Amino acid sequence: MEYVGEHLVIGQIGNLFVILSFVFALLASISYFFAARDNQDSLSWKNIGRWSFRLHGLSVFGIVTTLFIMLFNHYFEYEYVWHHSNKAMPMRYILSCFWEGQEGSFLLWTFWHVVLGFILQVKAKEWEAPVMSVISLVQAFLASMLLGIFIFGNHRIGSNPFTVLLREHPDWANIPLFQNPDYVSKIDGNGLNPLLQNYWMTIHPPTLFLGFALTVVPFAYAIAGLWKRKYTEWLKPALPWTFVGVAILGIGILMGGAWAYEALSFGGFWAWDPVENASLVPWLTLVGAAHLMLINKNKGQSLFTAFALSILTFVLILYSTFLTRSGILGETSVHAFTDLGMSGQLLIYLLFFLVLGIILLIVNYKKMPSSSEEESIYSREFWMFVGAIILLVSSFQIMFYTSIPVWNKLFGLKMAPSKDIINFYNSWQLPFAFLVTMLVAIGQYFKFKNTDPKEFIKKITFSFIVAVVLTGLFAYILNYKNFLYILLMFSAIFAAVANFNYITHALGGKIRKAGASVAHIGFALILLGALISTSKKDVISQNTSGKDLANLGEKISNRDNILLTEGDTLPMGNYFVTFKGRRQEGINVHFDVDYFTKTNNTYTKEFTLSPLFQINPRMGNVPEPDTRHFMTFDIYTHVTYALIESPKASMEKSNDEYTAAKNVTMKTGDTVFSSNAIIILDSLSTNFDKTKYNIGNEDIAVMAHFRVLDIIKKYQANPIFVIHENSIQPIASKVDELGLQFMFWKINPEDGKIEISVQEKKSNIKDFIVMQAMIFPYINILWMGCIIMALGTFMAILERIRKTKN
Amino acid sequence: MKKIHILGIIIIAVAIGAILTTLNSTSTYASFSEAEQSPDNEFHVVGKLNRDKEMVYDPKLDANIFTFYMKDNAGMEKKVILHKNKPQDFERSEQIVLIGKVNGEVFEASDILMKCPSKYNDGKPQAAK
Numbered sequence: 001m002e003y004v005g006e007h008l009v010i011g012q013i014g015n016l017f018v019i020l021s022f023v024f025a026l027l028a029s030i031s032y033f034f035a036a037r038d039n040q041d042s043l044s045w046k047n048i049g050r051w052s053f054r055l056h057g058l059s060v061f062g063i064v065t066t067l068f069i070m071l072f073n074h075y076f077e078y079e080y081v082w083h084h085s086n087k088a089m090p091m092r093y094i095l096s097c098f099w100e101g102q103e104g105s106f107l108l109w110t111f112w113h114v115v116l117g118f119i120l121q122v123k124a125k126e127w128e129a130p131v132m133s134v135i136s137l138v139q140a141f142l143a144s145m146l147l148g149i150f151i152f153g154n155h156r157i158g159s160n161p162f163t164v165l166l167r168e169h170p171d172w173a174n175i176p177l178f179q180n181p182d183y184v185s186k187i188d189g190n191g192l193n194p195l196l197q198n199y200w201m202t203i204h205p206p207t208l209f210l211g212f213a214l215t216v217v218p219f220a221y222a223i224a225g226l227w228k229r230k231y232t233e234w235l236k237p238a239l240p241w242t243f244v245g246v247a248i249l250g251i252g253i254l255m256g257g258a259w260a261y262e263a264l265s266f267g268g269f270w271a272w273d274p275v276e277n278a279s280l281v282p283w284l285t286l287v288g289a290a291h292l293m294l295i296n297k298n299k300g301q302s303l304f305t306a307f308a309l310s311i312l313t314f315v316l317i318l319y320s321t322f323l324t325r326s327g328i329l330g331e332t333s334v335h336a337f338t339d340l341g342m343s344g345q346l347l348i349y350l351l352f353f354l355v356l357g358i359i360l361l362i363v364n365y366k367k368m369p370s371s372s373e374e375e376s377i378y379s380r381e382f383w384m385f386v387g388a389i390i391l392l393v394s395s396f397q398i399m400f401y402t403s404i405p406v407w408n409k410l411f412g413l414k415m416a417p418s419k420d421i422i423n424f425y426n427s428w429q430l431p432f433a434f435l436v437t438m439l440v441a442i443g444q445y446f447k448f449k450n451t452d453p454k455e456f457i458k459k460i461t462f463s464f465i466v467a468v469v470l471t472g473l474f475a476y477i478l479n480y481k482n483f484l485y486i487l488l489m490f491s492a493i494f495a496a497v498a499n500f501n502y503i504t505h506a507l508g509g510k511i512r513k514a515g516a517s518v519a520h521i522g523f524a525l526i527l528l529g530a531l532i533s534t535s536k537k538d539v540i541s542q543n544t545s546g547k548d549l550a551n552l553g554e555k556i557s558n559r560d561n562i563l564l565t566e567g568d569t570l571p572m573g574n575y576f577v578t579f580k581g582r583r584q585e586g587i588n589v590h591f592d593v594d595y596f597t598k599t600n601n602t603y604t605k606e607f608t609l610s611p612l613f614q615i616n617p618r619m620g621n622v623p624e625p626d627t628r629h630f631m632t633f634d635i636y637t638h639v640t641y642a643l644i645e646s647p648k649a650s651m652e653k654s655n656d657e658y659t660a661a662k663n664v665t666m667k668t669g670d671t672v673f674s675s676n677a678i679i680i681l682d683s684l685s686t687n688f689d690k691t692k693y694n695i696g697n698e699d700i701a702v703m704a705h706f707r708v709l710d711i712i713k714k715y716q717a718n719p720i721f722v723i724h725e726n727s728i729q730p731i732a733s734k735v736d737e738l739g740l741q742f743m744f745w746k747i748n749p750e751d752g753k754i755e756i757s758v759q760e761k762k763s764n765i766k767d768f769i770v771m772q773a774m775i776f777p778y779i780n781i782l783w784m785g786c787i788i789m790a791l792g793t794f795m796a797i798l799e800r801i802r803k804t805k806n
Numbered sequence: 807m808k809k810i811h812i813l814g815i816i817i818i819a820v821a822i823g824a825i826l827t828t829l830n831s832t833s834t835y836a837s838f839s840e841a842e843q844s845p846d847n848e849f850h851v852v853g854k855l856n857r858d859k860e861m862v863y864d865p866k867l868d869a870n871i872f873t874f875y876m877k878d879n880a881g882m883e884k885k886v887i888l889h890k891n892k893p894q895d896f897e898r899s900e901q902i903v904l905i906g907k908v909n910g911e912v913f914e915a916s917d918i919l920m921k922c923p924s925k926y927n928d929g930k931p932q933a934a935k
Contacts, residue, residue: 397824416850
């Protein structure tokens with residue numbers, strides 16, 4: 001069939017850019033390679049390299065622009081646009097659509113590499129050729145991820161964002177929509193994953209990918225240093241970049257945590273999810289690499305490790321990409337991408353750069369300058385080295401466990417991650433965190449080379465005592481019993497105090513030099529905030545409805561959910577809560593819950609929280625939490641279950657009808673619940689005025705006496721069990737005020753149990769939600785720490801750049 | 807012996823420790839029948855919801871109990887008691903992973919993971935409304 005109205009030209013333009021970006025990246029890499037190999041300033045190769053990389057960069061910008069134009073104009077004839085956007089979606093989420101898919105996120109990564117490459121072309125000076133050769137090679141690999149061409153028959157290289165929907169899925173031509181030649185004017189897109197329709201998702205991915213991209217710089221410098229045998233000279237120019245990477249990647253990871261806290265409903269900011277781990281681990285090794293680079297800048301004492309960690313960090317970024325994009329994580333992660341058939345390709349890249357790094361390291365190992373004299377344990381470099389190694393071991397533990405699906409695949413195992421995965425990671429990472437924060441506390445009090453132990457003790461004692469006192473105080477207030485928690489709390493406080501003290505005393509308050517100390521204070525506060533807010537996280541939504549029947553209790557029962565019926569007021573933590581009702585705003589259904597405090601029997605409304613459901617019939621409805629932030633704690637709530645249609649909507653017409661009967665077996669003294677009352681069976685009797693009910697004398701009749709209590713009043717209900725001429729003819733009893741009807745069906749003479757049925761009027765049915773609420777104490781320490789750490793890192797970078805210039 | 811060597815030995819020891827504990831603190835993917843054979847151990851069971859059998863969730867009675875029937879990948883069906891709220895959009899789940907133990911005739915799950923195909927994959931193209 002001939003289709004009309006397809007915008008095919010723009011796709012061809014996009015495709016042209018894809019091919020150009022790949023070709024020029026390859027050309028740039030080769031030209032820069034020759035320019036770097038001929039040590040003479042061979043300008044001709046260098047010039048070809050420069051222009052090739054510029055053209056490569058422009059092509060990448062071209063791809064980005066083309067894709068944006070297509071998304072902006074809703075060209076749903078393209079698979080990518082159709083897949084990741086639709087007409088109903090607000091335009092402010094167009095950025096999220098752009099990087100929702102794999103192709104878009106690779107593009108984002110490539111884009112940042114181009115930006116960094118452009119800066120390095122100007123700034124790298126004598127390092128330009130070797131460094132840009134490495135970066136261009138990385139770019140060629142990444143650009144090939146977008147090619148989408150077939151080689152050797154049916155091996156596809158890359159996945160192209162400019163694929164036309166009907167060419168990608170020829171079988172869909174049979175769908176009625178495509179019988180219309182003008183389908184383009186009718187089609188709508190699949191839409192954006194509702195989880196990504198959140199402002200954090202417009203800033204978290206670009207920040208994180210910039211962080212990823214920045215790791216290529218120390219990697220490229222390290223490779224260049226090994227290649228050109230400039231074993232120590234690469235450190236100085238690479239250092240500021242490495243610390244920028246530490247800052248940006250750190251911010252990106254924490255933004256992911258903030259997004260999880262604000263928009264996801266797993267109840268926290270960190271869950272040791274494989275995708276989170278995959279970005280945390282390279283950050284840890286990057287921090288290790290950065291600190292090793294610092295100590296080796298002047299002397300080559302642990303050069304080999306500095307090289308190894310710089311290379312490892314980049315390889316880990318590639319490994320993370322492999323984990324999250326290959327679909328291998330499968331069931332173990334909530335937000336891994338689906339497999340686009342590129343896992344083989346990713347694995348090849350990963351192995352290529354890993355093997356390249358290892359070979360270069362082995363070849364150069366013997367030639368690296370190393371000092372034979374041992375480092376003193378009173379030297380700063382010794383402890384920085386130890387710290388970097390601890391970070392490495394900590395990364396290893398996280399990566400090994402996160403890689404369980406990989407081990408399963410490699411060795412044919414059937415391991416599944418532990419159910420209590422958070423505790424498992426914590427039990428390993430808490431001691432590492434303790435050791436690292438201890439080093440952060442004492443590190444700066446050691447001098448390079450050697451320190452007088454007495455002087456060291458004299459300087460550190462004050463901070464130590466302050467930290468002990470503060471820890472004792474906090475541990476008492478928070479009622480800490482876990483020894484490990486107290487230790488970590490102490491080390492974090494010690495680190496913060498000691499670094500603060502270092503700024504005021506050792507640096508004499510010279511703010512310009514205080515970057516490192518400020519960053520360390522931030523790091524310590526992050527750990528402190530994370531420790532307190534997670535270890536003292538308090539789920540306050542225990543089932544307090546009074547309907548918690550003890551006999552249903554199970555050992556493993558998860559009692560974190562509370563049922564709130566519209567209008568009822570229940571105690572929850574220090575508050576009383578009332579579910580006011582639902583309110584629809586566009587695609588969001590808000591559930592308004594009022595929070596009251598009670599003093600002297602008067603309720604004061606404090607605030608309202610409105611956790612919501614985003615209604616998305618196509619992709620599933622998504623809950624979004626609502627959190628009230630206070631200075632010292634947060635109240636975090638999310639709806640775990642609610643009826644999507646308000647139950648009231650369906651019953652307006654039939655207010656007087658009764659619902660289906662609920663059958664209950666009970667004996668004297670037992671209690672059952674209706675939606676609005678507590679029903680107690682007080683007694684059974686046969687001695688009552690039977691004529692009043694027209695019961696004959698031969699009939700068998702038993703009356704049940706129920707006490708029916710609602711919040712205000714007490715009612716009676718007396719259904720009667722009657723056997724008349726061998727057939728059961730029960731007489732109903734109603735409580736009209738509560739809309740209840742009782743029937744008495746059966747008596748078991750052996751155990752005295754009776755069977756009754758309770759019916760409620762449909763108008764009794766109220767809307768309800770099942771909700772979780774938890775308190776995160778002192779979580780603001782964590783966010784404050786994030787800001788301080790970022791601030792400190794940038795201060796240190798500025799100082800370093802200033803020093804480099806002098 | 808240099809300090810660096812001592813450090814190296816400690817690192818290797820810790821790394822081996824990490825590997826060993828990792829291997830010890832994993833659960834196993836299993837079928838219902840394998841889980842039945844060792845009722846004391848916790849398993850991950852992968853399967854599909856049986857939509858034809860009843861699902862019971864009465865939050866008014868207990869918001870933390872939900873029962874349904876699941877067929878595991880080997881085709882065996884079991885009643886499941888989930889000690890949690892009913893997951894929203896449960897009916898749409900394509901695949902379920904249960905974490906829990908067999909207890910007589912039922913599987914007592916303490917946690918559940920669902921794959922809803924719709925979130926990352928998709929349906930067929932539609933016309934705009």
